[in-house]
Amino acid sequence: MCGIVGFTGNVPADKILIDGLKKLEYRGYDSAGVALAYPGRLDVIRRTGKVAVLEEALSNDEHASCCGIGHTRWATHGRPSETNAHPHIDCHGNIAIVHNGIIENFVALRDELIAEGHTFRSQTDTEVVAHLLERYYEGDLVAAMRKATQQLQGAYGIAAVCVDAPDQIVVTRKDSPIVIGMSDGDVKGSFIGSDMIALLEYTRDAIFLDDGQIALLRPNSIEVFDRSGKTVEPTWTHVDWDAENAEHAGYPDFMLKEIYEQPRAVRDTIAGCVKNGEVILDELTLDDEDIAAIDSVYIIGCGTSYHAGLVARELIEGWARIPTTVDVASEFRYRNPIVTPSTLVIAISQSGETADTLAAVRLARSKGAKVFAVTNVVGSRITRESDGAFYVKANMEISVAATKSFLAQIACLSLIAMFLAQKKHRLTSNQVASLYSDLCETPSQIEAILENQNEIEEAAELISKAHSAMYVGRGIGATICKEGALKLKEISYLHAEAYAAGELKHGPIALLDENVPVVAVVTDSPTRMQTLSNVQEALARGSHIVAVATEGDTEVSEIADYVLYIPRTRDWCSAITASVPLQLLARHVALKRGCDVDHPRNLAKSVTVE
Numbered sequence: 001m002c003g004i005v006g007f008t009g010n011v012p013a014d015k016i017l018i019d020g021l022k023k024l025e026y027r028g029y030d031s032a033g034v035a036l037a038y039p040g041r042l043d044v045i046r047r048t049g050k051v052a053v054l055e056e057a058l059s060n061d062e063h064a065s066c067c068g069i070g071h072t073r074w075a076t077h078g079r080p081s082e083t084n085a086h087p088h089i090d091c092h093g094n095i096a097i098v099h100n101g102i103i104e105n106f107v108a109l110r111d112e113l114i115a116e117g118h119t120f121r122s123q124t125d126t127e128v129v130a131h132l133l134e135r136y137y138e139g140d141l142v143a144a145m146r147k148a149t150q151q152l153q154g155a156y157g158i159a160a161v162c163v164d165a166p167d168q169i170v171v172t173r174k175d176s177p178i179v180i181g182m183s184d185g186d187v188k189g190s191f192i193g194s195d196m197i198a199l200l201e202y203t204r205d206a207i208f209l210d211d212g213q214i215a216l217l218r219p220n221s222i223e224v225f226d227r228s229g230k231t232v233e234p235t236w237t238h239v240d241w242d243a244e245n246a247e248h249a250g251y252p253d254f255m256l257k258e259i260y261e262q263p264r265a266v267r268d269t270i271a272g273c274v275k276n277g278e279v280i281l282d283e284l285t286l287d288d289e290d291i292a293a294i295d296s297v298y299i300i301g302c303g304t305s306y307h308a309g310l311v312a313r314e315l316i317e318g319w320a321r322i323p324t325t326v327d328v329a330s331e332f333r334y335r336n337p338i339v340t341p342s343t344l345v346i347a348i349s350q351s352g353e354t355a356d357t358l359a360a361v362r363l364a365r366s367k368g369a370k371v372f373a374v375t376n377v378v379g380s381r382i383t384r385e386s387d388g389a390f391y392v393k394a395n396m397e398i399s400v401a402a403t404k405s406f407l408a409q410i411a412c413l414s415l416i417a418m419f420l421a422q423k424k425h426r427l428t429s430n431q432v433a434s435l436y437s438d439l440c441e442t443p444s445q446i447e448a449i450l451e452n453q454n455e456i457e458e459a460a461e462l463i464s465k466a467h468s469a470m471y472v473g474r475g476i477g478a479t480i481c482k483e484g485a486l487k488l489k490e491i492s493y494l495h496a497e498a499y500a501a502g503e504l505k506h507g508p509i510a511l512l513d514e515n516v517p518v519v520a521v522v523t524d525s526p527t528r529m530q531t532l533s534n535v536q537e538a539l540a541r542g543s544h545i546v547a548v549a550t551e552g553d554t555e556v557s558e559i560a561d562y563v564l565y566i567p568r569t570r571d572w573c574s575a576i577t578a579s580v581p582l583q584l585l586a587r588h589v590a591l592k593r594g595c596d597v598d599h600p601r602n603l604a605k606s607v608t609v610e
């Protein structure tokens with residue numbers, strides 16, 4: 001992993017590859033490289049560190065090649081170094097490849113290839129692919145790719161170039177995304193990316209390659225072949241994202257920009273989904289009989305998406321009264337979960353590509369359950385392997401720390417909960433209309449929070465000096481705390497724990513003193529009083545308190561050092577609104593600690609390996 005780009009066309013490829021790699025920087029990486037193809041020669045340039053360092057290295061020479069591939073690497077096998085950076089080449093430098101994913105059987109393959117006389121230069125799993133292509137190449141790179149991939153176990157998106165056909169790129173994939181497009185503007189040619197964002201400047205129509213397919217790109221054509229080598233007609237998908245969305249648009253970082261885009265993300269996601277008290281979710285392709293048969297719901301996701309699932313459980317159980325289990329996908333996939341044909345499975349994934357979630361989807365379907373995806377990315381793998389998909393309308397999310405996609409997921413999941421409750425005759429049309437009208441208020445409430453951020457800076461100053469922070473809340477508030485603590489960990493590298501407030505006294509209270517501030521979500525909820533008592537317990541241990549509370553709550557302001565107010569709202573809607581001050585808090589703390597909020601260390605935006 002982590003990012004792949006490629007271009008073959010009418011202009012020199014180096015600049016296009018560098019631009020593409022810059023667009024993929026948000027995904028996290030530690031080194032970068034390109035291979036430029038010429039008749040009889042490949043130029044491979046690789047650098048550790050930022051793409052800008054690679055750009056600088058490229059600027060030392062003229063590069064006339066109009067065909068090349070590029071990569072940003074996030075180290076899995078072998079430390080970050082120039083030798084381990086992609087592209088990797090075969091023994092004679094005739095074939096260069098870039099790879100996302102992990103080749104699980106690389107040790108056995110490498111031993112075999114070394115025994116055959118191949119010389120390896122890196123510590124990566126990837127390099128075996130270059131040597132396998134060399135082993136099978138007899139003048140046809142597509143055929144060699146087909147034979148090479150038959151030997152591979154694991155996940156891969158691979159792009160290759162060869163000196164014999166220096167205007168061609170061959171790509172393939174398994175469990176790791178590859179997107180292909182064409183442009184006939186000023187820049188004419190064929191493009192590849194591991195992410196649509198790399199192509200957006202040139203086209204919004206793309207082929208999302210399927211597992212096992214191999215594509216041959218020339219400047220004026222794209223051919224796609226299936227596993228057996230037969231030509232197949234590719235499916236083109238139109239992606240409704242703006243290239244401008246990938247720009248900072250005056251904001252200092254993408255995270256802040258995306259926090260400010262949240263009102264729009266929620267509005268767009270829920271627009272028109274309830275009419276006359278009827279929830280309209282055409283994506284949930286279940287008839288009345290199917291819905292009547294549903295006796296349980298299983299929700300799976302990772303990271304922030306898992307937290308959206310925890311909110312959804314409260315809503316589905318609360319409104320539809322269907323027993324609901326939420327699990328992290330990496331655990332679900334290895335247990336023997338109780339999933340039957342009458343279980344409705346909801347897979348939540350912003351990217352739609354997370355390997356653990358994808359494996360969980362496959363497991364759930366193998367048990368006969370219907371699986372519906374909640375995702376932000378059209379054409380993504382998880383959507384294509386599910387029975388249906390709800391697209392949240394967050395638009396492209398670039399910051400690694402998910403913000404707008406999380407709020408949009410909650411909005412979408414609340415509609416699913418209303419839908420199930422209505423179909424199960426647990427909510428009347430009037431009740432649905434009233435819930436929807438509360439939901440429709442949340443975008444303007446977020447706007448109000450964004451307009452009035454007093455005390456966040458001061459609260460951030462307090463937390464930035466601590467060595468750990470404890471987040472506590474109850475019910476929806478407990479989940480909001482989990483997400484708030486995750487945001488803090490992800491971008492400020494400060495340790496944080498999130499606990500159900502009532503659990504504090506059963507252990508974690510031992511951690512509290514004046515150096516461990518408590519962030520408490522004490523919004524208007526049926527358990528507000530109990531949470532307040534828990535805050536008192538923390539105060540008594542000397543902790544400083546940062547509270548998220550409802551405007552006008554003087555009881556909270558009397559005991560908290562700082563209060564981050566949100567407008568009065570229904571308890572369940574606070575899942576959306578109360579998250580916003582905690583996102584801003586995490587960002588301020590990160591900035592005060594000198595962290596790069598958009599590129600948190602060790603993290604990747606979408607994790608396509610196990």
Ligand code: G6P
Nearest residue numbers: 302303304305349350351354604
């Ligand atoms: C990675 C990211 C997290 C994200 C998680 C799930 O770990 O760093 O921020 O929440 O993946 O991603 P998904 O695309 O499946 O929602």
